[in-house]
Amino acid sequence: MAGGAREVLTLQLGHFAGFVGAHWWNQQDAALCAPSEAAAPPAELCPDVLYRAGRTPHGRETYTPRLILMDLKGSLSSLKQEGGLYGDAQLDAAIAWQGKLTTHKEELCPKNPYLQDLRSAEGVLSSDESSVRVWSDFLRVHLHPRSICMIHKYNHDGEAGRLEAFGQGESILKEPRYLEELEDRLHFYVEECDFLQGFQVLCDLHNGFSGVGAKATELLQDEYSGRGIITWGLLPGPYSLREPQKNVFRLLNTAFGLVHMSAHSSLVCPLSLGRSLGLRPEPPVTFPHLQYDATLPFHCAAVLATTLDTVTVPYRLRSSPVSMAHLADLLNFSGKKVVTAAATIPFPLVPGQSLPDALVQLGGPTAWTPLSACGGPCGTRCFALSVVLRGLDGARHTSRLAPGTALPSPLHACTTGEDVLAQYLQQQEPRVRSSAHLLLAPCSVVPPYPRLFSPSLSQHGLVLDGSPPGAAVESIPVLGALCSSSTLSQTLGDLARDLSTLDVRRWASFLDAGVEQADVEEALEELGSLAQCYRGGDSLTD
Numbered sequence: 001m002a003g004g005a006r007e008v009l010t011l012q013l014g015h016f017a018g019f020v021g022a023h024w025w026n027q028q029d030a031a032l033c034a035p036s037e038a039a040a041p042p043a044e045l046c047p048d049v050l051y052r053a054g055r056t057p058h059g060r061e062t063y064t065p066r067l068i069l070m071d072l073k074g075s076l077s078s079l080k081q082e083g084g085l086y087g088d089a090q091l092d093a094a095i096a097w098q099g100k101l102t103t104h105k106e107e108l109c110p111k112n113p114y115l116q117d118l119r120s121a122e123g124v125l126s127s128d129e130s131s132v133r134v135w136s137d138f139l140r141v142h143l144h145p146r147s148i149c150m151i152h153k154y155n156h157d158g159e160a161g162r163l164e165a166f167g168q169g170e171s172i173l174k175e176p177r178y179l180e181e182l183e184d185r186l187h188f189y190v191e192e193c194d195f196l197q198g199f200q201v202l203c204d205l206h207n208g209f210s211g212v213g214a215k216a217t218e219l220l221q222d223e224y225s226g227r228g229i230i231t232w233g234l235l236p237g238p239y240s241l242r243e244p245q246k247n248v249f250r251l252l253n254t255a256f257g258l259v260h261m262s263a264h265s266s267l268v269c270p271l272s273l274g275r276s277l278g279l280r281p282e283p284p285v286t287f288p289h290l291q292y293d294a295t296l297p298f299h300c301a302a303v304l305a306t307t308l309d310t311v312t313v314p315y316r317l318r319s320s321p322v323s324m325a326h327l328a329d330l331l332n333f334s335g336k337k338v339v340t341a342a343a344t345i346p347f348p349l350v351p352g353q354s355l356p357d358a359l360v361q362l363g364g365p366t367a368w369t370p371l372s373a374c375g376g377p378c379g380t381r382c383f384a385l386s387v388v389l390r391g392l393d394g395a396r397h398t399s400r401l402a403p404g405t406a407l408p409s410p411l412h413a414c415t416t417g418e419d420v421l422a423q424y425l426q427q428q429e430p431r432v433r434s435s436a437h438l439l440l441a442p443c444s445v446v447p448p449y450p451r452l453f454s455p456s457l458s459q460h461g462l463v464l465d466g467s468p469p470g471a472a473v474e475s476i477p478v479l480g481a482l483c484s485s486s487t488l489s490q491t492l493g494d495l496a497r498d499l500s501t502l503d504v505r506r507w508a509s510f511l512d513a514g515v516e517q518a519d520v521e522e523a524l525e526e527l528g529s530l531a532q533c534y535r536g537g538d539s540l541t542d
Contacts, residue, residue, distance in 0.1 A: 006197040012069035014204025018135035023305035030444035074156035075396035079136035138448040153286035167514025169211025198324040199229025205233040210257030217264035228324025235272035236292040266328035310480030340372035356411035385434040391442030391477030442475035492531035
């Protein structure tokens with residue numbers, strides 16, 4: 001099925017990346033399974049960009065994510081490492097083997113109550129969402145046997161044997177066992193692609209997986225030169241000053257991860273519901289129509305996955321797609337390879353309202369919620385911008401005012417929805433290089449997406465007045481943006497200053513993991529150089 005697709009291979013590195021990835025793939029699966037009218041045009045997004053067609057040894061056709069994920073021992077719960085789609089690998093080996101067999105059987109992990117509810121015939125969710133412990137508790141998509149790569153030398157649970165430091169993560173992909181396994185899986189997926197446009201890497205920034213991501217992106221750059229590599233550095237919910245080692249390690253891992261992954265990627269975007277990358281904790285961001293628990297990875301990852309599902313639209317389009325490399329070129333000129341993300345979830349639209357009316361009511365980019373731990377956009381300069389707005393039916397794209405009515409804004413004079421959005425961006429960010437895409441398809445938020453929405457939303461995410469609707473929210477309109485912005489100067493500069501205040505010798509275990517004092521000083525200089533790229537400056541056309 002991939003004949004006309006511009007394929008993307010996804011890497012998920014780390015447990016929080018697994019949470020975001022599970023929501024991401026559930027949303028892709030929901031879009032694939034959504035009923036469509038016979039007269040409806042072809043879907044705007046091409047699923048073959050992300051999925052591969054295959055066949056089991058018994059001849060059953062499959063359609064699975066083109067995915068490699070790495071996580072630690074104990075993170076799979078009841079999910080088998082080889083998945084459940086292609087049968088039991090041990091049983092297949094036993095059938096082929098004609099000699100004596102000895103079977104050693106471990107007790108299976110019980111299925112999570114939330115997952116059991118999802119698979120019940122009624123489909124009614126009665127379990128507490130806080131019972132979701134690991135990403136496999138709510139993954140509804142079948143994975144290929146070559147997707148899951150377990151790191152057995154570190155533990156997901158418990159206080160001992162944790163993957164805590166950047167150097168530990170780097171050392172994993174220096175070991176032939178893990179390096180060869182990753183290379184083998186990369187070759188398997190890449191060699192069956194007709195036109196591989198690149199790789200999207202979802203990677204934990206706060207723990208030792210930042211080191212895994214650094215080595216993985218370096219490998220991709222060396223082995224697949226010319227392909228796009230877009231890296232999403234993921235950070236979970238709020239942190240506490242009562243855990244000083246975790247807080248310091250988070251700072252160090254984040255700094256090292258951003259420096260190294262930006263060196264080997266086409267584009268790097270940190271994603272977090274926090275407001276800062278530094279040592280001082282700040283309250284998480286808020287959305288007018290979302291009620292989420294920032295302490296639950298299940299909730300935080302859902303919001304970030306919805307953002308990802310929107311901002312990655314340009315290189316997943318069926319017609320007139322933008323390649324990953326072209327998207328990176330738009331955003332990362334003059335050494336500016338780190339970008340910020342922002343979103344409006346859901347995009348506030350009332351029944352009967354047109355897009356021009358909604359954008360005028362929304363105001364400027366300050367109405368978008370920043371999702372890169374970079375503070376607010378007030379007083380910042382934007383250098384380049386990519387915006388996607390999805391989930392508005394065609395009848396709403398332009399003004400519906402009667403002929404002869406005075407136009408409230410220039411947006412109401414536009415004849416297409418694409419022109420409305422482009423004009424809006426030009427008004428908000430004049431002379432800035434920008435790209436805009438408008439899609440009919442909304443974001444799917446059916447279970448196991450968590451119940452985050454205020455009762456004022458309709459089944460399709462419209463903002464209602466009066467009595468609350470009875471039906472659960474199933475889809476929402478979303479606006480997402482990627483921006484190269486001067487706010488990164490302060491964000492990266494503050495991160496460098498916090499790093500400079502640390503006496504790393506006090507945290508000997510971080511250095512013992514394979515990082516030297518000279519490496520810390522070099523990372524400090526690199527952060528300063530990155531921050532300098534965004535200091536002041538003007539847009540390209542100035």
